[in-house]
Amino acid sequence: MYVPASRDRAGPRRARTRLAAAAAVVVTVGAGLGLRAVAAGSLAKYGGDALYTVLIFALIVLALPRVTALRAAAGALAVSWTVEFLQLSGVPAELSRHSTVARLVLGSTFNPPDLFWYAVGAAVGWLAHTAVSLCSARSSLSA
Template sequence: MTLGSGTRYRAADPVRTTRLVAAAAAVLTVGAGLALRAVADGDVAKYGGDALYTVLLLALVVLAAPRLTPLTAAATALAASWAIEFLQLTDIPAELSERSVVARLVLGSTFNAPDLFWYATGAAAGWLVHTAVNSSRPHQEPARR
């Protein structure tokens, strides 16, 4: 597109924009999780953290694959959360968690059935936000060359 002065104007790349929003969402989600741990304890902190874990995974999924629909991104994040939770039925996460703080944060150590519900809650919340963000942004035609 050319503006009146002959200056070429190029619309923002929607994939790049989606990735930037997803990266910001990931950072905000980690901040929200840390803030939750600072102000709450017990079930509120634990289950809120579970929901935020899936929201973080959703943001990372969108960062890696920005063209996914909100439903597909949320389903992928939920499937990953559930897979990790069910992996805790084996000894693998517990053994890795003993050796690494990162493994403990990512994999946990013990299976807890209520976590499955809170992961679904996080996926639903993330899906709602992702859908709202997608619908609020104007859809642009790809640039012609």
């Protein structure tokens, strides 16, 4: 059975995308832990907010390797903002009292500036994905 060349390369391309996304997850978690270890105050807080959204971005790309950078950024931003607005209900604060994981994932207190830093994280994810995609496209053209 004949398989068009464009379909033939889709599998390896998705595998490379997933590998890059998995590496981005590891690097992002490491960056977040490193930031918390060496920084304090606003730098740690807002840098962590941006990295939270970058992590969600990378997880979206890992799960859906064919997603566009713009859709992954929009999805990561939507998840981040939803979690932040959920904090207005008090549910995350209650869960955070009983679970370290809930505290890390859901936070506890609504903070309006976080919304901006989540947008920064979504933009960073979009820029990184776009840059990697452009470099990958250029290298496959020259091969």
